[in-house]
Amino acid sequence: MVYFVNDIITGALIGLLYALVAMGFVVIYRASKVFNFAQGELVIIGGFIVWFTTLQAGLSLWLSIPLSLLLAGFVGYLIERIFLTKLIGESVFSMVMVTVGLLILLRGFVLLLFGPAVRPFPVIFPLKPLFLGDMLIPLNLLIGGIITIVAAAGLSWFFNRTRPGLRMTAVAEDHVVASSMGISVKSSIAFAWVLGAILSTVGAMIFLSGKSLTFLASDIGFAALPVALFAGLESIGGLILAGVIIGIVQSLTTNYLDPVIGGSLGSVVPYIIMLAILLIRPTGLFGWRTIERV
Amino acid sequence: MLELNNVEVIYSDVILALKGVSITVREGQCVALLGGNGAGKSTTLKAISGTLKSEDGKVSAGSIILNGKPVQNLEASDVVKNGLIHVMEGRRVLRHLTSEQNLIVGGHMAPNATELKHRLDHVYSLMPRLADLRSRTAGFMSGGEQQLLLIGRAMMARPRIIVIDEPSLGLAPMMIRDVYEVLKQLKAQGTTFFLVEQNSAAALSIADYAYVMENGRIVLDGPADKLAENEDVKEFYLGVSASGERKSYRDIKHYRRRKRWLG
Numbered sequence: 001m002v003y004f005v006n007d008i009i010t011g012a013l014i015g016l017l018y019a020l021v022a023m024g025f026v027v028i029y030r031a032s033k034v035f036n037f038a039q040g041e042l043v044i045i046g047g048f049i050v051w052f053t054t055l056q057a058g059l060s061l062w063l064s065i066p067l068s069l070l071l072a073g074f075v076g077y078l079i080e081r082i083f084l085t086k087l088i089g090e091s092v093f094s095m096v097m098v099t100v101g102l103l104i105l106l107r108g109f110v111l112l113l114f115g116p117a118v119r120p121f122p123v124i125f126p127l128k129p130l131f132l133g134d135m136l137i138p139l140n141l142l143i144g145g146i147i148t149i150v151a152a153a154g155l156s157w158f159f160n161r162t163r164p165g166l167r168m169t170a171v172a173e174d175h176v177v178a179s180s181m182g183i184s185v186k187s188s189i190a191f192a193w194v195l196g197a198i199l200s201t202v203g204a205m206i207f208l209s210g211k212s213l214t215f216l217a218s219d220i221g222f223a224a225l226p227v228a229l230f231a232g233l234e235s236i237g238g239l240i241l242a243g244v245i246i247g248i249v250q251s252l253t254t255n256y257l258d259p260v261i262g263g264s265l266g267s268v269v270p271y272i273i274m275l276a277i278l279l280i281r282p283t284g285l286f287g288w289r290t291i292e293r294v
Numbered sequence: 295m296l297e298l299n300n301v302e303v304i305y306s307d308v309i310l311a312l313k314g315v316s317i318t319v320r321e322g323q324c325v326a327l328l329g330g331n332g333a334g335k336s337t338t339l340k341a342i343s344g345t346l347k348s349e350d351g352k353v354s355a356g357s358i359i360l361n362g363k364p365v366q367n368l369e370a371s372d373v374v375k376n377g378l379i380h381v382m383e384g385r386r387v388l389r390h391l392t393s394e395q396n397l398i399v400g401g402h403m404a405p406n407a408t409e410l411k412h413r414l415d416h417v418y419s420l421m422p423r424l425a426d427l428r429s430r431t432a433g434f435m436s437g438g439e440q441q442l443l444l445i446g447r448a449m450m451a452r453p454r455i456i457v458i459d460e461p462s463l464g465l466a467p468m469m470i471r472d473v474y475e476v477l478k479q480l481k482a483q484g485t486t487f488f489l490v491e492q493n494s495a496a497a498l499s500i501a502d503y504a505y506v507m508e509n510g511r512i513v514l515d516g517p518a519d520k521l522a523e524n525e526d527v528k529e530f531y532l533g534v535s536a537s538g539e540r541k542s543y544r545d546i547k548h549y550r551r552r553k554r555w556l557g
Contacts, residue, residue: 163402163410166391170399173388176348180382182374182403182451234390288390 013141015247019239021203021224024196030172031192040221041106046201054122076197121208144206226274232287301356324487326501334510343380344370377454385440389433400450417446438469455486
């Protein structure tokens with residue numbers, strides 16, 4: 001029973017990490033209606049920035065972490081200005097295809113700049129687990145989970161309660177209406193990319209802390225995809241629930257079902273949940289449903 | 295305050311939608327632009343507010359002067375900063391936000407929270423129904439409530455001029471009366487309006503001056519009370535015959551236009 005509860009807690013915490021990365025998807029989607037397929041690549045770009053500032057430049061964590069977040073935000077801004085700003089007003093399909101191109105480009109860029117070598121990632125969160133009775137909880141994931149919940153609460157408040165956030169929500173709903181009210185659509189989308197890149201870097205810090213860094217770490221982007229679609233692409237709060245559900249189901253499948261069937265159903269089960277929910281509720285659990293007056 | 299001088303608008307570099315349109319709106323005035331479907335009324339408003347770009351259109355000739363500054367082909371957000379708000383047709387509320395959140399977005403340029411609150415109170419005092427509906431998701435409000443919300447949202451920006459596209463479109467007569475009542479109150483408070491309408495009777499009831507548009511050209515203009523008495527306007531836009539009888543839709547449909555004003 002203790003192991004079962006332990007697996008549930010660990011699964012929930014991994015799910016919260018997925019939710020953090022998925023938050024980047026959602027923030028960018030809300031502003032531009034673009035599903036950013038290069039979200040995983042933003043995670044490794046953020047990871048390499050942290051690695052560079054901490055281990056290469058030798059800065060202390062107190063200095064390297066804020067500097068990395070700043071640099072990651074700047075990279076997000078550059079990506080939006082160079083590749084996407086000219087496409088505002090064009091079809092969403094064109095913009096989505098640009099993000100697919102961006103995925104290949106950023107991956108190639110990382111390989112070109114840093115090579116395929118496996119590098120150590122700095123220890124940002126404590127590696128030793130937390131013991132609760134007989135239960136063993138990874139401390140880095142626990143801190144990551146708390147960060148995710150705080151980030152989700154903060155972003156929900158920002159988008160629903162503050163004027164800059166409501167401006168971005170207006171852009172998410174209708175670019176033309178937003179601009180007719182004096183809201184700069186370009187600035188809102190650029191800010192969303194800055195935010196998306198920062199969230200990805202925080203995700204990289206939690207995911208990679210004390211582990212190794214390669215360009216393959218970008219796969220976490222695809223692992224977070226089911227969480228974003230399950231929650232609904234406009235819902236930040238919903239990501240927490242979706243992340244926890246997917247994380248728990250994945251953990252239980254991996255620990256209890258996979259040994260029986262001798263397969264790796266655990267890695268597939270998030271996508272099965274995603275497809276099932278999309279069939280029943282295409283906008284996800286908490287996504288904006290189309291409101292049409294008839 | 296707002297001046298259009300020989301404005302031409304072209305869509306996709308091919309379709310000439312406005313052909314030398316000149317209109318003047320003075321401070322405190324309510325000016326109406328009347329015309330049938332496809333006459334170019336909405337295009338005129340989009341040219342003024344800078345929202346043409348989203349439809350691949352541009353002002354290809356002429357000038358639009360707003361408060362002394364040329365605004366033709368400016369970004370929509372920059373036109374708003376010059377004191378003009380465009381209430382678009384089709385009741386384009388932010389459907390997933392609440393009524394009050396819509397209003398807050400409208401007042402996003404307010405200098406501080408106190409001023410924002412003051413503006414909210416002003417809107418609610420003019421339209422108490424919106425105060426009752428402040429937590430209602432805008433997409434689930436009735437058509438008339440949404441139209442009131444759009445007017446309130448425009449007021450939140452404290453613009454010097456509001457341009458409104460078809461405020462009565464698709465509304466029940468009772469709601470049209472309510473919407474126009476609010477517009478009349480705003481006019482009495484000194485708000486400047488440029489109003490585009492197919493519902494000519496409603497528009498002429500509030501306007502000081504009016505223009506009639508056909509095929510992208512202004513074909514007639516004059517003080518609203520004079521235009522309301524003009525026989526062509528009566529026949530073509532108010533559906534009233536020379537003898538004072540109201541014409542049925544069938545009569546209008548089969549009416550052979552004399553097009554007096556086109557010579």
